[in-house]
Amino acid sequence: xxxxxxxxxxxxxxxxxxxxxxxxxxxxxxxxxxxxxxxxxxxxxxxxxxxxxxxxxxxxxxxxxxxxxxxxxxxxxxxxxxxxxxxxxxxxxxxxxxxxxxxxxxxxxxxxxxxxxxxxxxxxxxxxxxxxxxxxxxxxxxxxxxxxxxxxxxxxxxxxxxxxxxxxxxxxxxxxxxxxxxxxxxxxxxxxxxxxxxxxxxxxxxx
Numbered sequence: 034x035x036x037x038x039x040x041x042x043x044x045x046x047x048x049x050x051x052x053x054x055x056x057x058x059x060x061x062x063x064x065x066x067x068x069x070x071x072x073x074x075x076x077x078x079x080x081x082x083x084x085x086x087x088x089x090x091x092x093x094x095x096x097x098x099x100x101x102x103x104x105x106x107x108x109x110x111x112x113x114x115x116x117x118x119x120x121x122x123x124x125x126x127x128x129x130x131x132x133x134x135x136x137x138x139x140x141x142x143x144x145x146x147x148x149x150x151x152x153x154x155x156x157x158x159x160x161x162x163x164x165x166x167x168x169x170x171x172x173x174x175x176x177x178x179x180x181x182x183x184x185x186x187x188x189x190x191x192x193x194x195x196x197x198x199x200x201x202x203x204x205x206x207x208x209x210x211x212x213x214x215x216x217x218x219x220x221x222x223x224x225x226x227x228x229x230x231x232x233x234x235x236x237x238x239x240x
Contacts, residue, residue: 043197055133060106075108086189090186092186107138109136113231114133121212121213133199135198139191140191144187214229214233
């Protein structure tokens with residue numbers, strides 16, 4: 034991923050939080066030099082000094098057969114993004130687009146059944162435990178769980194390279210930066226409002 038120095042993010046903890054909050058990812062592998070992709074929720078796990086992303090694909094999705102064969106699996110996480118009108122600046126300039134994105138590269142492998150169950154249990158706890166009637170692993174019948182396990186293949190990627198870019202109008206002066214936030218908040222697009230919140234939090238951190 035091309036990342037201008039101004040937008041490059043290297044703080045591992047910051048990237049970790051971003052991925053945990055934007056965990057619906059795109060995983061890319063290749064077959065005979067042709068890229069193929071699947072969109073799926075992933076979990077980011079630290080084991081010792083190593084980071085892994087884990088998830089599962091439908092058994093009927095042929096991409097799982099490429100996971101171990103692919104030299105470098107690419108996983109992309111996308112945060113809020115929004116069009117930035119140059120009419121919001123105090124001077125003439127070109128419009129642009131703000132965004133947050135993280136790319137991870139690594140070697141892929143398939144999960145054994147017990148590791149897949151651990152990952153599914155973790156996934157359910159993340160998205161269900163706060164609900165009034167949470168659907169957790171130990172609340173489902175063994176027969177149902179076994180039938181579901183037959184239809185999926187667990188995958189994990191050992192992360193070997195991380196590239197993170199936050200393009201948040203860091204190159205603008207304070208007046209233009211505040212103007213961008215104000216105008217994003219007026220937009221009807223939910224992504225624009227989320228981008229305004231991200232930029233506002235960044236401003237608060239550096240104040």
